[in-house]
Amino acid sequence: MWQPAKRPGYLxxxxxxxxxxxxxxxxxxxxxxxLLLVSATFQCQQADEETKRPNIIFIMTDDHTAQxxxxxxxxxxxxxxxxxxARNGMLFKNAFVTNSICAPSRAVILTGKFSHLNSVLDxxxxxxxxxxxxxxxxxAAGYQTAMVGKWHLKSEPTGFDYWNVLPGQxxxxxxxxxxxxxxxxxxxxxxxxxTDYALNWLGQRDEEKPFYLMLHHKAPHRNWMPxxxxxxxxxxxxxxxxxxxxxxxxGRGSAAKTQEMSISEIMFPVYDLKLLDDEPTNGSDxxxxxxLEAMTPEQREAFVAAYxxxxxxxxxxxxxxxxxxxxxxxxxxxxxxxCVASVDDNIGRVLDFLEANELDENTIVIYxxxxxxxxxxxxxxxxxxxxxxxxxxxxxxxxxKGVKAGTTSEAMTMNLDxxxxxxxxxxxxxxxxxxxxxxxxxxxxxxxxxxxxxxxxYYHYFEYPGVHAVKRHYGVxxxxxxxxxxxNDIDEWELFDLEADPKEMKSVYGDPAYTEIQNDLxxxxxxxxxxxxxxxxxxxxxENN
Ligand code: SGN
Ligand code: CA
Numbered sequence: 001m002w003q004p005a006k007r008p009g010y011l012x013x014x015x016x017x018x019x020x021x022x023x024x025x026x027x028x029x030x031x032x033x034x035l036l037l038v039s040a041t042f043q044c045q046q047a048d049e050e051t052k053r054p055n056i057i058f059i060m061t062d063d064h065t066a067q068x069x070x071x072x073x074x075x076x077x078x079x080x081x082x083x084x085x086a087r088n089g090m091l092f093k094n095a096f097v098t099n100s101i102c103a104p105s106r107a108v109i110l111t112g113k114f115s116h117l118n119s120v121l122d123x124x125x126x127x128x129x130x131x132x133x134x135x136x137x138x139x140a141a142g143y144q145t146a147m148v149g150k151w152h153l154k155s156e157p158t159g160f161d162y163w164n165v166l167p168g169q170x171x172x173x174x175x176x177x178x179x180x181x182x183x184x185x186x187x188x189x190x191x192x193x194x195t196d197y198a199l200n201w202l203g204q205r206d207e208e209k210p211f212y213l214m215l216h217h218k219a220p221h222r223n224w225m226p227x228x229x230x231x232x233x234x235x236x237x238x239x240x241x242x243x244x245x246x247x248x249x250x251g252r253g254s255a256a257k258t259q260e261m262s263i264s265e266i267m268f269p270v271y272d273l274k275l276l277d278d279e280p281t282n283g284s285d286x287x288x289x290x291x292l293e294a295m296t297p298e299q300r301e302a303f304v305a306a307y308x309x310x311x312x313x314x315x316x317x318x319x320x321x322x323x324x325x326x327x328x329x330x331x332x333x334x335x336x337x338x339c340v341a342s343v344d345d346n347i348g349r350v351l352d353f354l355e356a357n358e359l360d361e362n363t364i365v366i367y368x369x370x371x372x373x374x375x376x377x378x379x380x381x382x383x384x385x386x387x388x389x390x391x392x393x394x395x396x397x398x399x400x401k402g403v404k405a406g407t408t409s410e411a412m413t414m415n416l417d418x419x420x421x422x423x424x425x426x427x428x429x430x431x432x433x434x435x436x437x438x439x440x441x442x443x444x445x446x447x448x449x450x451x452x453x454x455x456x457x458y459y460h461y462f463e464y465p466g467v468h469a470v471k472r473h474y475g476v477x478x479x480x481x482x483x484x485x486x487x488n489d490i491d492e493w494e495l496f497d498l499e500a501d502p503k504e505m506k507s508v509y510g511d512p513a514y515t516e517i518q519n520d521l522x523x524x525x526x527x528x529x530x531x532x533x534x535x536x537x538x539x540x541x542x543e544n545n
Contacts, residue, residue: 053143053210054399055363056422057350060109060214061343062102062150062221063383065373066394068340076239076375077337081348082396085367089398090407090447092439096457096477097371097415100383100390103127103152104462105370105415106216110134112419112434115460116534120153122463127153132431134419135159138212141428146201149194149216156181160214164197166190170218172225173295173303187296189227191219191339195346199353210426215350219339222381223271223288226338228299231306233341234334241329244503246322247378251506253492255471261380263332264325266468273331274307275314329376336375364399364425368418377503384470386459386484387504391477399425402444409447412457412479413439435532455479458528460536464488474536476525483509483521487536495521 066072069079071086098108099115107120110133115121119128136159139145147157151165164179175190176183186193198215205211249257260266269278270285280286292300319327354360372390374380383390416436423430424438442449460474475484482496494507495518508514
C-alpha cells in the first residue's frame, strides 16, 4: 500500500526540535538553580557580615585622668591618638568609678559587681578568680581572649587563652613580665613592650574567630618615669597650675585636711621628683636608685641627662614655700604628661594596626583608666576621694559599625557597666548577678539615654587606714549634686552643688537653702545601698578580709 513517503526531513526536524526543547529546559533549569545558589550564597554572606561578631580591644591605663586628654578639653597636653578614638566614636562625659583605686577597679570591671560583692575592697586583697568574669564568658562564647600588661589582682589571670602580665605594679624600665606563668625580664620601656606583646598576639591570632583583648598599661602611674622618646618633652614650657593648687581645705571636713596626697609635702626627692643626686630618704628613693642601676648604660645616660641641668638650677635656687611647691608641681606634671604621651603614641600603633589589617570596621575600641587622678587640684596627686578629678574616669568607645562617629553622651555611667556593655555588644547574655547596665542602647542611639536610665551613681571607698590616709567614705552623685559620708574613725557629711561649685571648695551640708536637696539625696543614697546590697556601716576587718 502506498504510504505517503516518510519525510525524513520533517522527522529529523521534530527530533531536533524535541531535543532542543529539552536542552533549553535543562539550560533554563541550570540557570535558575545557579541564580538561586548565587543569591543564597550572597544572602548568607551578607547575613554573615551583619552578624559577624565584633572584636573588642579594651585599653585601660593606670591613673590617667580626663584633665590630661585633649578630647576632654585638656589645657595642658595633646593626646592625638586617644582623640582619634573619640573622633571615631563616642565620648562619655559622665563616666565614674565605684571605688577609685587600682585593684578594686579592675575587679569591678571583670565581674560587673561592686567591691563589697567581688572580694576586692582595696589593693590588699586577692581576687577570687573562681568568680564569673567577662573574659571567661567571652571565651566560653568562642572568643579568643588575651590579657596584656598591668593586672594587679594577685591571683593568676583566668579566662584568657593568652596572658602576659606585669608582676604587681610593674616597673617602667626593663620590666619583668609573667607570660603564661613564666617570669622573665625584658629590655625596653614598659608602655612600648606592653603594646608589642599585644600586637604580636593580634598578629598570630586565629582569623576565623573574633577576639577580646584587654590591654592594660602601667603608665602613667607613680613614679611617672618617662620613656626614652619623651624625656625632654615640655623642657622649655611651664604647665599652667590649677587655680586651687594652694587650697587650704576650709569649707570641707577633716578628710580633706588630713589626707597625705599633697604635692608639696608628700613627694619623695629621688623617687618622685627625680632629684637623682639627693640622699635617698626612704625605701622608695632607694628602690629607684636600684632601678637606675638596672638600666642599660644608654638608658641611664639619657635618663640622668634629662634632669641634670634643671636639678642643678633647682639646688642653686634654694626655693621655699609656694615657689618650692610650684617647682614640685612642674616636675610632677611634666613627668606625668610625658608618660601619657608615650601611651598616646602606642595607642596610635594599635589603631594603625587595626586599619592596616582592615580590622577597624568590626573592632570595638574602648579607652578608659582604672580611675581619675589629681593633677595639682587641691594641691594633690593620687586618687581615692569621691571628689570629681579622681571619681571621674575617661571613657571613649569607637565602633564604626554601630556607633556614630564624633558623638558624646551625658548619661551617668560607672565602670560597673563596662562588663555588661562588652558582653552585650558581643551578643552574649549578661548574667543577672552583674550589677552594671549595658551601654549598648546609648552607644547605638547617638549618646541619648533611654527614659529609664539611672539618674545617680553610687560610690564606696575602703582603703583606710592606708597609704595617702584618705578616710573611708561612700556617697551618691546626681548630675548636679553630690553627697558624701566619711565614716569609720569620723562621722562627717559633705554636700556639693556642682553647678555653683564645680571645684568642690565648699560643702553646703546643713545649709538651710539645701535642706530639701539634702533630704532627697539621703533617700537616694539609701535606695542605692539597698539596690546594690551594700551595708557600709558594718565595720569590715580589711586586713583579714
Ligand atoms: C602605690 C603608690 C601610691 C598609690 C598606690 C595605689 N605609692 O602604693 O601612691 O596610691 O600605689 O595605686 S608608691 O610609692 O609605691 O608609688 S594603684 O593605682 O595601684 O591603686
Ligand atoms: Ca590606678
